[in-house]
Amino acid sequence: MxxxxxxxxxxxxxxxxxxxxxxxxxxxxxxxxxxxxxxxxxxxxxxxxxxxxxxxxxxxxxxxxxxxxxxxxxxxxxxxxxxxxxxxxxxxxxxxxxxxxxxxxxxxxxxxxxxxxxxxxxPGEWLLDLPLMHMSFSEWCSEALREAARRPVDARPFREALGVVDAAAPAQEADAQSLAAAFTAYLRAARADPNALASLPPGRFLMPGDLEGSPALTFAPLSLEGSEPASGSLAAMMERRYEAYKTHVVRPFFRDxxxxxxxxxxxxxxxxxxxxxxxxxxxxxxxxxxxxxxxxxxxxxxxxxxxxxxxxxxxxxxxxxxxxxxxxxxxxxxxxxxxxxxxxxxxxxxxxxxxxxxxxxxRATREASVTRDGETWPTIVGTPMKGERINGRLFDGEAEIGLFPGDLPADPADVFDRERDEYGVTTMRFRPGRVERNNTGLALSLPxxxxxxxxxxxxxxxxx
Ligand SMILES: Nc1nc2c(ncn2[C@@H]2O[C@H](COP(=O)(O)OP(=O)(O)OP(=O)(O)O)[C@@H](O)[C@H]2O)c(=O)[nH]1
Ligand SMILES: [Mg+2]
Structure with missing residues (x-):
């Protein structure tokens, strides 16, 4: 039935x-x-x-x-x-x-x-792998190296490691390993940068799981200067591994x-x-x-x-x-x-x-209005997470505060305009809000x- x-x-x-x-x-x-x-x-x-x-x-x-x-x-x-x-x-x-x-x-x-x-x-890191599906090895190399030059994080050790290898020289496993290690260290530093929003591909370099140490994770971008990787060269080896990463990691994630x-x-x-x-x-x-x-x-x-x-x-x-x-x-x-x-x-x-x-x-906060000097400010009230700081005050994860988070501009185009960076929102991490309970003590659903x-x-x- x-x-x-x-x-x-x-x-x-x-x-x-x-x-x-x-x-x-x-x-x-x-x-x-x-x-x-x-x-x-x-x-x-x-x-x-x-x-x-x-x-x-x-x-x-x-x-x-x-x-x-x-x-x-x-x-x-x-x-x-x-x-x-x-x-x-x-x-x-x-x-x-x-x-x-x-x-x-x-x-x-x-x-x-x-x-x-x-x-x-x-893991969100995996998402940024998807665009690799449509990128050849040489396209990815130019993109990754442009990004490394643009990022505020220190990509110097990686660039130095790149500087001492010759992409056209015969492939050596030791070169692949040292480059991959320097590249992974750079990806890790890029992710740790508190101002960075998106991590950089390949996502599994920072989260290798059971692929750790496999050739599919032992490659790095090279400066190819427009030339096709010659057979037997370091560049050809890296290209093959990049393609293996796409075949064994990115495409299955997309397909499944x-x-x-x-x-x-x-x-x-x-x-x-x-x-x-x-x-x-x-x-x-x-x-x-x-x-x-x-x-x-x-x-x-x-x-x-x-x-x-x-x-x-x-x-x-x-x-x-x-x-x-x-x-x-x-x-x-x-x-x-x-x-x-x-x-x-x-x-x-x-x-x-x-x-x-x-x-x-x-919902981690509730709303309140605070009147000061005759003016009413819309504020949010919550418990900042332990270790959060605002105006020099350090929070212990227990104390509550009321915060005026600031206003967003009426015209959304303003926030994209580098010349007009005058609006300001203050955000901080709050603990999840307390969940109400019914009269038998059972937790109600999450607000x-x-x-x-x-x-x-x-x-x-x-x-x-
Ligand atoms: N105030 C508030 N904070 C939130 C909310 N959702 C997520 N957060 C914060 O954002 C953080 C990340 O949320 P997650 O759900 O772990 O994000 P994710 O997309 O799963 O991240 P990855 O697993 O790293 O890909 C949390 O630790 C909270 O600090 C929300 O609805 N309100
Ligand atoms: Mg998550």
Whole structure:
């Protein structure tokens, strides 16, 4: 009888949560699942608001070879310990099965439906590998060396290591190893730079897992000066390894994950980039452009008719909106619109529906107004994380503060203008907010901003 409602045949929706490292993917997934399963406050999520959501529960995932998303562990740290989950180191998957009553048949007590929602989490570092799929070794070399010259981090040891090898000389394993080591040290320094938004590819150099020490991870960009690598040369060896990296790391990630997605939410930490100023915004725009070009949207995807799945909806979300007052959320959305304008246009052109939202998956602050000298300031109140500093004050992770985060400009173009760097937002890391409990002491669901609107956009129509 059960199977009548779907069971094995129930439709699945594979939702991709895309975002650079630290953009908030893991927190978003944990909160989405927690709010669905625990019945959070979701007034804009129609199936829930209309009382049609019969149940949402964790179910065995479809892929046996992929680790399970450690949902319970993440929720425990967010709710009980009020600490954010650690940065993700490997891919993980989770399935939520939703039973609902169809709106159309609601009054006739029929039309029950079931939807399997498949969710995947992965380290943001891997995302920047996707553009490599369309880059030859020599294109990647020029790009990587240009980037090394542009970055404020010290790329000198790597450039010195490059200076003592000859790309055209016969290949020596020792040269490959010393170059790869110097290149990896540079990538590590680039990631550690607090002003850097996006890490640099290849993503597995910093997170090698079981590929550690393999030839596919022992290469580096060379200055080729336009010449084709001669057979037997160091350059030819590096090229082969670069191609092996694409074959064994990048393409499987794309094929097993990205090529199977039905919908995408792209999380963007716009506020962190705003903090970094126009140069950081520019870097973010370039990183997103490269990644978004790899999505297969609508009907005109670059793989043509070879693959059956297409992304029919994309939502761009500015995350961590709880860092600013809600009065500024519209402006935050407009900055994000500006950042992704090109990608949006392309997606819409190929028949994909696109929207933009400001949201917070887990709300860490509340709002208050402070009146000083007759003027009222919209402030946010929260517990800064241990070790955070503002105006010379060091926080212990317990004390609360009220902060006036500053205002975003009315014209989003202002934030991209290097000449007009006068707006200022102050962001700091707050601990996750305290979760309310009901009168039996049970924790209610994680507080959020607009998660319900996001859910309605992403899955509402599939539960209609
Ligand atoms: N205030 C606030 N902070 C958030 C929110 N979501 C994420 N953060 C912060 O952003 C950090 C990164 O979030 P994660 O979910 O771990 O980011 P990720 O995209 O999974 O990062 P990687 O696993 O490194 O790719 C967290 O440690 C929090 O400090 C949010 O909704 N509100
Ligand atoms: Mg993560």
């Amino acid at each position: 059960q199977e009548r409602f779907g069971g094995l045949l129930a439709p699945t929706l594979r939702l991709g949560v895309t975002g650079l490292s630290r953009s908030g993917k893991t927190v978003f997934l944990a909160s989405l699942v927690h709010n669905l399963v625990h019945g959070g406050r979701l007034p804009m999520f129609a199936p829930y608001a209309e009382g049609r959501l019969a149940s949402a529960r964790l179910a065995p995932q479809p892929d046996d070879e992929v680790p399970r998303f450690p949902y319970e562990e993440h929720v425990r740290s967010l709710v009980e310990d009020r600490v954010w989950p650690a940065s993700t180191r490997r891919i993980a998957e989770l399935r939520v099965t939703i039973d609902y009553a169809s709106a159309r048949f609601f009054n006739r007590r029929m039309g029950r439906g079931r939807l399997h929602l498949d969710l995947v989490d992965y 994950h990205f090529a199977r997605l039905d919908r995408q939410i792209v999380l963007v930490d716009v506020l962190a980039a705003l903090n970094g100023g126009p140069a950081a915004l520019d870097e973010l725009r370039r990183a997103l452009r490269g990644v978004l070009a790899c999505f297969r949207t609508g009907r005109l995807s670059f793989l043509g008719s070879l693959v059956d799945r297409r992304i029919d909806k994309i939502l761009f979300a500015a995350t961590k909106a709880d860092h600013i007052h809600h009065g500024d959320h519209d402006r935050l959305e407009r900055v994000l619109e500006h950042l992704v304008a090109e990608a949006r246009e392309r997606a819409v052109f190929s028949g994909t529906t696109v929207d933009v939202a400001a949201m917070a998956a887990v 959020h901003i607009r998660l319900d609107r996001v859910l309605q956009y992403l899955i509402g129509d599939r539960l209609a």
